[in-house]
Amino acid sequence: MALSEITTRLTAAAQAHGRDASGITLIAVSKVQPAERVEAVLTEGHRVFGENRVQEAQGRWPAFQEQFGGIDLHLIGPLQSNKVRQAVEMFSAIHTVDRPKLAKKLADLAQERGTCPDLFIQVNTGEEPQKAGCLPSEADGFISDALAMDLPIKGLMCIPPIEEEPTLHFALLAKIARRNGLEGLSMGMSSDFEKAIAQGATHIRVGSAIFGERVPG
Template structure:
């Protein structure tokens, strides 16, 4: 499908629902993609990328950042507390703050390091036991706890259950964000990003539709 087609579809959907196309940021999800595919997308001028794992990102992005100016890196996978320092050095935005222990670690490190990435709180809208994220019922309290720690919370993130209508989950995430005065909504992937834009997504996370199918072997 490719980068330009995805950008055009984002623009068309934003216009269709009466939004400015630039109000939606495309995060190109480059996890487990070969370096040459990532470099091709960088060469096309795209600069905002998402990675799932700190180790994998650490292995490939410092070199790309030297070669290409203005790269913005988003962590969209779960973050272990013991990797928080490395993540805060590497990533500009972390989408997966999901528990108080991690929030406290980030707050402590931010004070020590003198900087903090922009942060999103992950909400487990489907309340799936295998998925990270705070439950919708606990979200308001957790947002407040993060704010009390002085963390720069920009928005919320969710990954809807694969077998459910995503728009219900996107609407729920937006409702929680609005009542907590949060602007950012990180939601929507290759299969449902247009639905997410219609529901107010500010960040969509698209991988295989840009890079091609992942080869996990």
């Protein structure tokens, strides 16, 4: 377990760029990790976790929530329209709002429930056909439409192409957020979170560097 090492690196990266580390949320990405690894990180006192799939989260977190309490759960994987209700009931933040249909469904549920998780719009900065997210050229319009629905859009999220320099993608996401008056930047993972912090990340998503390599079920 390397939670303390990641926390130390996060703090050092923030200080190197004149930032307050308390303004950066470390999301421990627990997807496909054995329960005992997750429990070990919980025992160390960490309470912010990221899951990719609603169904996996439903099977894992109610028991941990009862045992440890105060867990802040973030959905960082694609959200299917038929899982929206379960997602808004379970997660405090959804980082993958990527299409008008999903935004509309979230807005309808927010009206019905009187509450909504914090939302991040996913931008496909690399314009990769296999990857979710709105295109950079469509981001301004989508952000405007989502805000017009009274959705709590806190910021933007991206996953840079594996083979490209991530800093360019982090800088692009920050630029789009800035011109739309959004402060949240969910970007940076185990291999590049320090570069993301340099570009203004407010949420970093770290899995294998904390838990070890994933263990597919």
